[in-house]
Amino acid sequence: MRLSELGEFGFIERIRAAAVTGEGVCHGIGDDCAVLELPRGERLLTSKDLLIEGIHFQRCWTDSRRLGRKSVSVNVSDIAAMGGRPRHLYLGLGVPADFPVEELQLFMDGFLEAAAEYGACLVGGDTCRSPGPLLISVTAEGAVAAGREVRRAGAAPGQAIYVSGTLGDSALALHRHTAGQPLDPWLASRHHDPVARVALGKALSENGLARAMIDVSDGLLADLGHILKASNVGAMLEESCLPLSGPFQSALALEPQLLPLALSGGEDYELLFAAQPEQEGALQALANQLAVPITRIGTIIPAGEGLCLRNAAGEVRAADRRGFNHFAGG
Amino acid sequence: MRLSELGEFGFIERIRAAAVTGEGVCHGIGDDCAVLELPRGERLLTSKDLLIEGIHFQRCWTDSRRLGRKSVSVNVSDIAAMGGRPRHLYLGLGVPADFPVEELQLFMDGFLEAAAEYGACLVGGDTCRSPGPLLISVTAEGAVAAGREVRRAGAAPGQAIYVSGTLGDSALALHRHTAGQPLDPWLASRHHDPVARVALGKALSENGLARAMIDVSDGLLADLGHILKASNVGAMLEESCLPLSGPFQSALALEPQLLPLALSGGEDYELLFAAQPEQEGALQALANQLAVPITRIGTIIPAGEGLCLRNAAGEVRAADRRGFNHFAGG
The missing domain is CATH 3.90.650.10 (PurM-like C-terminal domain)
Structure with missing residues (x-):
């Protein structure tokens, strides 16, 4: 099946059915925004990455499931680098019209599997057709105790x-x-x-x-x-x-x-x-x-x-x- | 000047210099994540949209400044539709290698101008080369008093x-x-x-x-x-x-x-x-x-x-x- 047959809303419905909810998620996929709560005393950490076919990856060198996993990991890594825990993920996908639904399903399997391993959940995103390359845009939100975030500034001679x-x-x-x-x-x-x-x-x-x-x-x-x-x-x-x-x-x-x-x-x-x-x-x-x-x-x-x-x-x-x-x- | 001459970090440095900070922004551009605080009693609203050249816009029909403004507005509109106020924006840009820096500057001018009009600030993102179309991915975070978010569910006969x-x-x-x-x-x-x-x-x-x-x-x-x-x-x-x-x-x-x-x-x-x-x-x-x-x-x-x-x-x-x-x- 091609994605053009399943349609945008059909695909979103599939994702919605597969995505699990988590702590602090008041409302996930299915509204204009996700509605979320952070634990008191914690700060929000947000990171965003693009993965573009032909720039960040070649489809012939990997498989869709690992690509889904990597899309999560590279974002979560930014949260880890601040000392935080990942909580919410957002997936933007630009999909070539002839991209097989089966491959997209494998991508989503990998994405959701990795999200679960990190204790994060998919709560929103956007999908559309791409005129050329497969486009993946992930936003990750995490939390860290206020003042415990580890920044790039802070290194001093002797360390x-x-x-x-x-x-x-x-x-x-x-x-x-x-x-x-x-x-x-x-x-x-x-x-x-x-x-x-x-x-x-x-x-x-x-x-x-x-x-x-x-x-x-x-x-x-x-x-x-x-x-x-x-x-x-x-x-x-x-x-x-x-x-x-x-x-x-x-x-x-x-x-x-x-x-x-x-x-x-x-x-x-x-x-x-x-x-x-x-x-x-x-x-x-x-x-x-x-x-x-x-x-x-x-x-x-x-x-x-x-x-x-x-x-x-x-x-x-x-x-x-x-x-x-x-x-x-x- | 072409973007390949300015370089990724040169461009990020320009954006960083132009972006203003705002309420609740502990640390904006320049770390692995933005570090943010929400007012007590408020919930986080997050929305994400892709704008892809050839799908969502044609460069010949608009100008870069308005494209920057629209990239903000379509995301902020999702926050508005939940009854929230926009606070933080994240911009992912995939830029064709021959895209003129001047056009990118106009895009950023429009983006930051619209952000300021909505009371939001740019606190993070990702930039890279695109193999073809100009790719714009925006994430918007907003806030709404807990329980005051207006959802799609809630309509009843007679309304x-x-x-x-x-x-x-x-x-x-x-x-x-x-x-x-x-x-x-x-x-x-x-x-x-x-x-x-x-x-x-x-x-x-x-x-x-x-x-x-x-x-x-x-x-x-x-x-x-x-x-x-x-x-x-x-x-x-x-x-x-x-x-x-x-x-x-x-x-x-x-x-x-x-x-x-x-x-x-x-x-x-x-x-x-x-x-x-x-x-x-x-x-x-x-x-x-x-x-x-x-x-x-x-x-x-x-x-x-x-x-x-x-x-x-x-x-x-x-x-x-x-x-x-x-x-x-x-």
């Missing part, structure tokens, strides 16, 4: 820089796709089905351990650059400390020129944060408890020194903090 | 049906564009720069006058159909009571076949609501005070009778409540 998980896997997967090379399924899932670090972000906020935080979406150097700019500080990164997965290390052993993927590749959706160095023990205990590895990768330094990289031989160079420029041709 | 302003102007303007006919500037502005009825919606909510409400975006019959379905009722519309503007009436005198534009044309962004008939006096007093005309156009009847239209001769026919199907080819 340690940490990152969760491993870096570069997603970019390596994309590199393999682009080159038409075979792809390890684990690497593929790091790109097509990333996991937002909600529990870690929330714990870092509640315990006051993270002084500045961001999620790694544009690449380690670019996103660290955002923290440095907002906090008016510099950073010294230890190249030998970058957390790299087994598959990434194997690739790197054969092709050392792949290292920049871990520095600038983007779409890791790991949490990058600055913390007081004396809290190393508390941080590692938290990481163990949550089963999310965190790695100290550098130190915040005064602004004048910029963003520096030190290699294993102790040589220091200035880092090129440019991440992915979404407006550059390609 | 009077009202609509604000006039119907069909926007659709007539679109009809003229499509036919390549000359266009009255007032009609053009009704299509390209509609005004969301925020003050009226808020007053109808605060005074408890509207029992069910929606904004007319898909067309009178389709949107009334949404109220009827949600409220499980029917309606009798009086064709001779439809509020038509001078330019629309002039067109209708020459081409009587244009009447369906007022019934099914869409994009009026007027408020359509049901109210107790004994409150006619209170409603007209409110309309006079706000200088927004409202017109009684029919009556809510039991569900079994469906949606009926009575013409000036007293003949009753069943109305075709289909509005615009966004997934239909064309």
Whole structure:
């Protein structure tokens, strides 16, 4: 069945039937707006992302279910990076007229499945026809205890820089796709089905351990650059400390020129944060408890020194903090 | 200058410098999420809309500044239709690589100007390159006193049906564009720069006058159909009571076949609501005070009778409540 046969309202009715409600949702899908309540003493966190076919994804490299999951995760990751919990999701979909309803159903299955895993619910959105690419626009609303939000500003010289998980896997997967090379399924899932670090972000906020935080979406150097700019500080990164997965290390052993993927590749959706160095023990205990590895990768330094990289031989160079420029041709 | 030269972060920096902050905005543009507070006792209203070039607008029929204004108004109209006040806006933009920065600046000027007129502020969003059409995705958050939100459900037999302003102007303007006919500037502005009825919606909510409400975006019959379905009722519309503007009436005198534009044309962004008939006096007093005309156009009847239209001769026919199907080819 094609979407033009099911119709806009038929499709919305299907979504409405499948969407579950949640805490604080007075009225979800089916009115002009969703009507919501936040717990007293909590602040609203809102994030918005676009995913456009041909720019952010290729339909031939992924499947609709994982695309639905990723559409949720990349937004929820922004909430996690502020230390919040996701609550409400809104989905805007621009669908090519010949897009099969079955694929759209798989997309929605993945979207709703991921939403449920994060404890969020779909409460609104908009659907229409697209003249060309599949267009996905997601808005996520979350909550955080007032004053507990972790911002990009807040880093200070002497603090340690940490990152969760491993870096570069997603970019390596994309590199393999682009080159038409075979792809390890684990690497593929790091790109097509990333996991937002909600529990870690929330714990870092509640315990006051993270002084500045961001999620790694544009690449380690670019996103660290955002923290440095907002906090008016510099950073010294230890190249030998970058957390790299087994598959990434194997690739790197054969092709050392792949290292920049871990520095600038983007779409890791790991949490990058600055913390007081004396809290190393508390941080590692938290990481163990949550089963999310965190790695100290550098130190915040005064602004004048910029963003520096030190290699294993102790040589220091200035880092090129440019991440992915979404407006550059390609 | 092309956008690819200014770059994503250069453009975001420009927007950030131009965006003003507002009540309840703890942190706006410049973090992973906006951080916001709602007044105690108020509920959050959230709405999301997509505007896609070639589907919702043609760049050659409008100008970038009005497109920016309309992107705000169509979202704010959903908040108005619940009886709320708009507070925060989020803008997702997918921009063709060759799109001139000057046009984007005009778009943003219009967007921020309309936001300020509605008392809302831009606090977040996402920008990226589009492989084809200009893509605009807006999320609006508003607030309403808890329990005062006016939903689609709530209409009951015996209530009077009202609509604000006039119907069909926007659709007539679109009809003229499509036919390549000359266009009255007032009609053009009704299509390209509609005004969301925020003050009226808020007053109808605060005074408890509207029992069910929606904004007319898909067309009178389709949107009334949404109220009827949600409220499980029917309606009798009086064709001779439809509020038509001078330019629309002039067109209708020459081409009587244009009447369906007022019934099914869409994009009026007027408020359509049901109210107790004994409150006619209170409603007209409110309309006079706000200088927004409202017109009684029919009556809510039991569900079994469906949606009926009575013409000036007293003949009753069943109305075709289909509005615009966004997934239909064309």
